[in-house]
Amino acid sequence: MGSPAADATAEWYARAATRDLVGHSALHVAWAAGVAADDDVLDLLVRLPRERRQPSLIFSVATWLGAEATDYPGFRTWLVENWPAVEAAARERRTQTNEVGRCAPLVAALARIPGPIALLEVGAAAGLCAIPERYSYRFGDAPVLGTGDPLISCAVDDPGLAPTTLPDIRWRLGLDLHPLSAADAGDREWLEALVPLDRPDRRERLRQALETARYDPPRVVAGDALDDLADAAAAAPADLTLVVVSLGTLVYLAPEARAAFPAAVTAVGARLVTLEQSGIADRPAGRVPAGRFVLALDGEALAEASPHGDRLSTL
Template sequence: MAEGPGDPAGDRDVEVRQLRRLFRIFGATQCRDRSPVYEALSEGVADDDGLLDLLMSTPRDQRRPSLLFAAVNLLLASDPGSALAGYYPVRGGRRPVDDRLMPAFAAFCAEHRDELGRLLRTGSTQTNEIRRCVALRLGLDHVRRRWPGPLALVEAGASAGLNLLVDRYRYRVGGQEASAAGASPVLITCEVRGGSPHERILGPVPEITSRRGIDRHPVDLADPGARAWLEAFVWPERLDDLAVLRGAIDLAVSSATVTVAPGDATTDTARLIGELPGREPVVVFTASLLSYLDFDARAAFAAQLRQAAARRPVAWVFAEAPGLVATTDGLIVPEGSLARRNSRYLIGASLRGSGHRDDALLALADPYLRWLAPARHRTDDFAWLPTDADTG
């Protein structure tokens, strides 16, 4: 008998097809030109019924490529002699991608199936892409030009809160040094596309009076296990990212100036802002937060910003997928292809206070801020920038 639309087996088949598609999209849009290992594994997992079955045994919102790959990477730290570790430079491997990668991955997952299942059921996605501080600095400079003076800083979805140390890092953007902290051991680099060779991209960082983060599962950097889990989200080939992350962690631990509170950005952001001392404007930064929220949750987050802005000036600085920005709080995204370029991130700022609102698009960027293209005007549609397939 054919399965009806409400049959559990039929629903499961739909979810498996969606999961296959999710891994293929992840490989094509997130991994291409960034991680040959994860690009190949994304295609391989999409075709592996056993691995898909493992993922289907976990809660629906835990079935994420990044979570599976991080769980495997974490377990590789305890099994550096495995065939799979040979493909991971972050684990000391030097073998290039070949036709034995996927069998090694499947065998490793089968050997560690119980441990993987536990991590996939209980682990939360935890990434601190320190390069995204370039987006935050763009936003802070934009806010500084309109609201001169000190600012308070909040990050929603802050993980370990390392982006809150934005003024403690050194920067090289478009080949130009733009140091916030001259002696910092952490150097963040970013290529510039479409800008003038002599254009200064990053302005000075305003004084930050307080810095707070909020996350459903804050990372306790004093916990070695939590640090190892955070490092597991660094991709196999990204030795430079791992070095930057470790440097930022050491800074955060030694400075002890960052606080990340447990909470939900969609219900607790206004409360957190209300607890901040002073009356100076507050910059709320998000990077990839919207990709974890459905339409109703994005509306709830926008309502939190409006509620907070009724009491003191609030600026939302974001690095998010254009299509998600376009469906959040009426932010203006030019019509046309920009809203569909979700393999890129839109950097922008929305200033709210005293019944006034000022929105501006600042740049289009690689999701991991390997490069950015500065906006040529405040509502740029970036049609002048080559399509995603051509930008790398």
């Protein structure tokens, strides 16, 4: 048995291997399971502050620094040999996955809101999900919407969940603690490293979205999702319908900030679209099992969704 910090970190990685990363990346599942049983690697991890030991962050930093898609023994060898660089980067970097597949549920929710729309995304990273109308979509067997790249596919078990038009977005802004830009080569490299090496489908989709945004990137400003929401919202044109969007961001807020967020959105006169784990932003609680993702509008659950937006299911 190791130190309390090492034991807690082992439990974190074991949970990631058996729940959090399942369906996300078989490679990361294998790495997490290996770390959970590796006392020497756990002793390295506990040198970091707790929030910097996050499995996805460590694996993304390793990928960014050159780790390859190997089995755990190969990854372990690389990690130990390169630990000083990994530790330094983990103290500076943060998970900022810009999963453009989540634009499919977003488009489905925005179709229920009268436009034209002013879109304000919190936790926007490089804002790739703030430009959903620039991409194209295939919802089930419905005709393709849009003509841009990438083409984002989303399975639906009810044709009524599929939108028939793209949103009319005339103003947009992203809010992020550490903004990224699709126009910056270094930011593009980091965003790609956040996608697991064994998910070439998601990596290619990201590359296409980055290319679409590269020469006209959405504006993302530095700010806290709760504390700076009102100032960001005040910049939106008054004649547009303001929609605040959170796609897997609220889970990172402190519980008290998360609880206060819906009221803050209401206070700025905005609608709220969320794609979050069940119980974080949807009501009534318990409609969808814990841990699964829910697409919600103003707190009302619209559909169950996959974490990366490639499926919408009726409740």
